[in-house]
Amino acid sequence: MSEERMFIEALRRKFKEAPEERYTKFYIYDGWKQSKRKREFVEIAQKIAKERGVPFYNPDLHLGGIPLGQRVLMPYRISGTDIYCEGDDLHFINNAAMQQMWHDIRRTVIVGLDAAHMVLTKRLGKEVTPETINHYLEVLNHALPGAAVVQEHMVETHPGLVADSYVKVFTGDDELADEIDDKFLIDINKEFPKDHAEQLKAAIGKRLYQVCRMPTIVAMTCDGATMSRWAAMQISMSMINAYKLMAGEAAVAEFAFAAKHAELIEMGTLMPWRRARGPNEPGGIPLGYIADICQASRVKPEDPVWVALEVISMSAVLYDQFWFGSYMSGGVGFTQYATCTYTDNILDDFCYYGADYVKKKYGGFAKVKPSWDIIKDIATEVTIYGLEQYEKYPALMETHFGGSQRAAVVAAAAGVSVALATGHATAGVNGWYLSQLLHKEEMGRLGFYGYDCQDQCGSTNSFSWRSDEGLVFNLRGVNYPNYAMNVGHQSAYGGIISAAHGGRGDAWTTNPLIKVAFADRDLKFDFTHPRLCFGKGALREFMPAGERDLIIPPH
Amino acid sequence: MVEYTPQYYPGSSPIAANRRKYINPNYKLEKLRTISDEDLIRILGHRAPGEAYKNVHPPLEEIGEPECPIRELVEPTPGAKAGDRIRYVQFTDSVYFAPLVPYMRAWMGHMRYRGVDIGVLSGRSPLEARERDLEKVAKELIETEIFDPARVGIRGATVHGHALRLDENGLMFDALRRYQFNKATGEVVYVKNQVGVPLDKLISLGKPLPEEELKKRTCEFRVDGIPFRTDLELIQFIQRIHMLRTEAGFNPEKVKNM
Numbered sequence: 001m002s003e004e005r006m007f008i009e010a011l012r013r014k015f016k017e018a019p020e021e022r023y024t025k026f027y028i029y030d031g032w033k034q035s036k037r038k039r040e041f042v043e044i045a046q047k048i049a050k051e052r053g054v055p056f057y058n059p060d061l062h063l064g065g066i067p068l069g070q071r072v073l074m075p076y077r078i079s080g081t082d083i084y085c086e087g088d089d090l091h092f093i094n095n096a097a098m099q100q101m102w103h104d105i106r107r108t109v110i111v112g113l114d115a116a117h118m119v120l121t122k123r124l125g126k127e128v129t130p131e132t133i134n135h136y137l138e139v140l141n142h143a144l145p146g147a148a149v150v151q152e153h154m155v156e157t158h159p160g161l162v163a164d165s166y167v168k169v170f171t172g173d174d175e176l177a178d179e180i181d182d183k184f185l186i187d188i189n190k191e192f193p194k195d196h197a198e199q200l201k202a203a204i205g206k207r208l209y210q211v212c213r214m215p216t217i218v219a220m221t222c223d224g225a226t227m228s229r230w231a232a233m234q235i236s237m238s239m240i241n242a243y244k245l246m247a248g249e250a251a252v253a254e255f256a257f258a259a260k261h262a263e264l265i266e267m268g269t270l271m272p273w274r275r276a277r278g279p280n281e282p283g284g285i286p287l288g289y290i291a292d293i294c295q296a297s298r299v300k301p302e303d304p305v306w307v308a309l310e311v312i313s314m315s316a317v318l319y320d321q322f323w324f325g326s327y328m329s330g331g332v333g334f335t336q337y338a339t340c341t342y343t344d345n346i347l348d349d350f351c352y353y354g355a356d357y358v359k360k361k362y363g364g365f366a367k368v369k370p371s372w373d374i375i376k377d378i379a380t381e382v383t384i385y386g387l388e389q390y391e392k393y394p395a396l397m398e399t400h401f402g403g404s405q406r407a408a409v410v411a412a413a414a415g416v417s418v419a420l421a422t423g424h425a426t427a428g429v430n431g432w433y434l435s436q437l438l439h440k441e442e443m444g445r446l447g448f449y450g451y452d453c454q455d456q457c458g459s460t461n462s463f464s465w466r467s468d469e470g471l472v473f474n475l476r477g478v479n480y481p482n483y484a485m486n487v488g489h490q491s492a493y494g495g496i497i498s499a500a501h502g503g504r505g506d507a508w509t510t511n512p513l514i515k516v517a518f519a520d521r522d523l524k525f526d527f528t529h530p531r532l533c534f535g536k537g538a539l540r541e542f543m544p545a546g547e548r549d550l551i552i553p554p555h
Numbered sequence: 556m557v558e559y560t561p562q563y564y565p566g567s568s569p570i571a572a573n574r575r576k577y578i579n580p581n582y583k584l585e586k587l588r589t590i591s592d593e594d595l596i597r598i599l600g601h602r603a604p605g606e607a608y609k610n611v612h613p614p615l616e617e618i619g620e621p622e623c624p625i626r627e628l629v630e631p632t633p634g635a636k637a638g639d640r641i642r643y644v645q646f647t648d649s650v651y652f653a654p655l656v657p658y659m660r661a662w663m664g665h666m667r668y669r670g671v672d673i674g675v676l677s678g679r680s681p682l683e684a685r686e687r688d689l690e691k692v693a694k695e696l697i698e699t700e701i702f703d704p705a706r707v708g709i710r711g712a713t714v715h716g717h718a719l720r721l722d723e724n725g726l727m728f729d730a731l732r733r734y735q736f737n738k739a740t741g742e743v744v745y746v747k748n749q750v751g752v753p754l755d756k757l758i759s760l761g762k763p764l765p766e767e768e769l770k771k772r773t774c775e776f777r778v779d780g781i782p783f784r785t786d787l788e789l790i791q792f793i794q795r796i797h798m799l800r801t802e803a804g805f806n807p808e809k810v811k812n813m
Contacts, residue, residue, distance in 0.1 A: 390718075
């Protein structure tokens with residue numbers, strides 16, 4: 001690791017003074033006017049206020065006339081890229097790439113085809129061949145976006161509005177894959193490094209799965225629970241069409257049941273009543289799933305730190321910005337809470353420090369079994385390193401001006417490092433909790449209540465699998481009781497899982513089907529490079545799906 | 556019952572020693588400055604000097620409390636006896652060698668004062684109490700060695716600043732600029748109360764402590780002061796707590812040989 005810390009360049013860009021300088025000037029920056037983005041907000045808001053006649057955005061109302069920007073409103077560098085943007089550009093409402101990431105997840109369901117094929121062959125005596133499968137997929141690619149296949153005199157969706165909706169299939173059976181038309185196939189051999197492809201094919205076996213992508217416009221106007229219903233209806237109709245069945249014969253109910261239940265894999269599970277949401281909403285997506293949805297491991301499997309950092313960025317946006325920051329809290333949300341993990345190369349620096357420490361001391365990744373000595377050594381060293389950086393570089397401390405930001409980033413690095421060393425995600429999250437206890441005593445402060453409550457009792461549940469007190473770490477998420485208030489944590493948790501499995505050279509972390517389902521070049525969001533995509537969104541260079549230009553007046 | 560001598564805090568470093576000292580209610584905090592009762596009331600901003608305390612219930616003597624062993628055991632504070640409303644004082648402690656840090660502020664407060672409700676966040680520590688009790692506590696918190704006018708802020712709202720760099724005079728950032736540095740006198744002067752309402756009288760809280768003095772009194776580890784990694788006793792204590800909690804939840808007695 002070079003003497004120059006990875007975050008120094010960003011700190012130099014953020015502040016006029018050297019990163020080591022402890023003194024600066026305040027109150028001289030002309031408030032919000034120092035920000036190009038805020039000036040744009042004001043200009044547009046004034047125009048709208050005049051048009052609508054109702055007062056609108058006015059930053060001079062802030063604090064009774066003391067506007068934002070009494071200090072430097074600093075820019076942010078998207079970690080792992082050279083993209084700089086303003087903080088406002090990372091609010092999910094202002095970033096089309098973030099929206100599309102979420103929509104691409106929400107609009108996806110996986111539906112196995114084997115049950116339907118069994119009904120066709122064993123009950124109805126129909127022949128199922130690669131040719132019939134290809135024909136069925138062509139029919140479903142017509143129907144899934146919202147078209148009729150059996151009925152007569154039906155209204156349909158405008159193809160221009162639902163262009164991002166389609167179905168593809170994948171299998172672990174090379175022979176069957178060879179027979180599937182390329183345009184319908186997610187080809188595991190082509191999309192994954194060879195050893196990953198072998199692992200995935202062995203896990204999936206000869207089964208055949210279809211990945212259904214409903215239109216983004218449906219994801220935007222309906223909810224996640226819509227998706228399995230939408231898919232099941234169109235799948236059942238397409239079966240009737242493709243296999244020349246009687247509409248309504250008893251077997252059709254089997255197709256619907258298979259598509260809605262028996263063969264359905266949703267991205268997220270139902271939420272309990274107190275946080276009630278349907279399936280395929282962020283709160284029900286397990287941490288291990290988000291680690292698998294991220295596809296960075298296909299690009300640089302040899303660098304599990306980079307992969308974990310990409311997973312962390314996605315988890316931060318999905319769980320902290322969308323779920324906690326909006327679904328749960330309401331209001332403007334927790335953007336700066338989340339962005340600390342994927343901006344300014346700070347977490348990158350801490351994680352690579354930990355990775356180097358592990359490589360030097362333990363001879364590489366996943367070389368040692370979890371033990372108290374290992375967890376204590378690595379988590380303590382990485383935690384102290386991180387805290388010392390904040391103390392050595394006042395500009396770094398000011399960048400993460402909230403304790404929760406520092407607590408997330410330092411513990412994330414500790415957890416990722418332990419996970420890399422041991423190849424064990426639960427050991428990793430235990431390292432996270434040791435980091436929180438050390439951090440609290442070192443600084444005499446930590447974060448908000450979520451740190452001062454959940455992180456003080458987290459040691460006790462990290463290895464627990466007892467119902468309602470614990471769960472296998474990969475299957476936890478914000479649906480897990482102790483994480484239901486854990487803003488700022490889930491990003492790192494996704495990264496810890498990724499680092500454990502990446503360190504071992506695994507092709508996936510939790511579910512091979514999820515991993516393959518997102519190895520899809522036709523998705524709008526680039527799941528191989530989420531941070532770069534978020535950066536493009538910040539620069540307004542990302543083109544999402546679901547636009548309504550076709551059905552609204554020219555503008 | 557076995558006689559027990561509280562140890563207050565582990566650690567072999569001067570920082571740990573300061574923490575033990577501040578938490579220990581038998582240690583008398585050194586008085587460094589004086590603030591008049593009227594000026595304290597002005598900065599708190601809950602009532603005007605001379606104004607009577609507002610009540611939320613009649614004095615306890617008039618209520619005629621029901622029989623209750625807990626009520627007999629616990630002597631009400633003067634504010635509770637009088638029926639005062641509950642009010643607050645809130646402090647922000649800079650990361651740059653402020654005497655206290657939020658957790659120490661809370662633990663110290665709970666050990667030293669009765670009838671207080673203290674919160675801990677990274678950038679602020681609210682303390683709530685009956686109003687006349689609060690004023691007594693706040694006076695000690697401001698007049699003694701655990702306060703510094705440059706590195707500790709009295710802030711009811713808009714608290715950001717604990718982690719920001721210092722201004723050219725060494726003062727902690729405050730978006731509301733409740734206090735100013737008087738270059739002529741070298742003193743820090745409050746011009747607004749704790750929620751940012753302008754005061755009709757400027758209130759000096761004296762000169763900031765010199766850096767070396769702050770370093771002696773602080774209970775914050777820093778790499779440019781006393782680094783955390785030098786206090787192995789404290790680190791090992793924390794690691795042990797973590798291991799005990801992991802292996803036995805909150806029943807550490809179940810773990811042997813650790």
